[in-house]
Amino acid sequence: MIEQPDKSFTLEETLEWWRRKVDLLDAEMTDLLAKRASYALEINKLKQKAGLDIIQPDREKEVLAHVSKVKHAPLPTESLEKIYKAIIEEIRALQEKWIKQEQEKQAQQEQEEASSN
Template structure:
């Protein structure tokens, strides 16, 4: 019985260690995603200047292919693609919102 309790405590400690690793990764991801949004904002400004649309299907396919190629298994590739589809969609919405804010500011 005591051995079972020790194993359970060790398992909980291991769980907490993995959660701390995920928290650290999440912190890094949040910072990187903010940097990505800053890049998207700059890209949106450039697209606006040259008359390009926010939606660029060929570029999105390229990004997804790059992400899939970094995965070390088919399951991870599929999951990464789903995650990046969401990131791309949210980034596109961010670009539209930023563009609308800029147009609103310049029309004042």
Template sequence: MEISDWRNKIDELDEQIVELISKRAEAAKAIGELKAKTAMPIYEPQREKDVFEHVKKVNPGPLADAELIHVYERVMDVMRTLQRQ
């Protein structure tokens, strides 16, 4: 494949990633609303740890676990902000 083919493939994958992140955000927002109704804290360190462990467990590579966790740290941060709104 040529560079342009790979870039087109990346564009297609980005579209799928955006769709999945949006679905994740909808779920996080719904959880945030439930937390607000029950006075639960937005930040739950154990849940975050569980998420990180889960994504490491299902990580097929080529990203190293540490790199994947860096991505998920940012995702979790954005989702917490969404829950606070």
């Protein structure tokens, strides 16, 4: 059972109470999403080293299967999957951006080395 607001609250106070709960969760979720992106950056470095593709469809299926097994009522599985597909899509885009940045950095270094010789 989730925590409930005090029964003596007015309707407005109750609404505000629930909204503060949502704000707290949003802050926690943002922190977790940032952490997830940091882990993806580490994974990205390793995939680059190993010459693996950014997009790993089997792993994505595994992620979706994993989250759908976690208790998520009253959130329908379909909604959870949509949310996770959007998260994965953003992570893929970030990985592409990081690789591009890395390639640009390397090209610049090579150019600097060539001009100093």
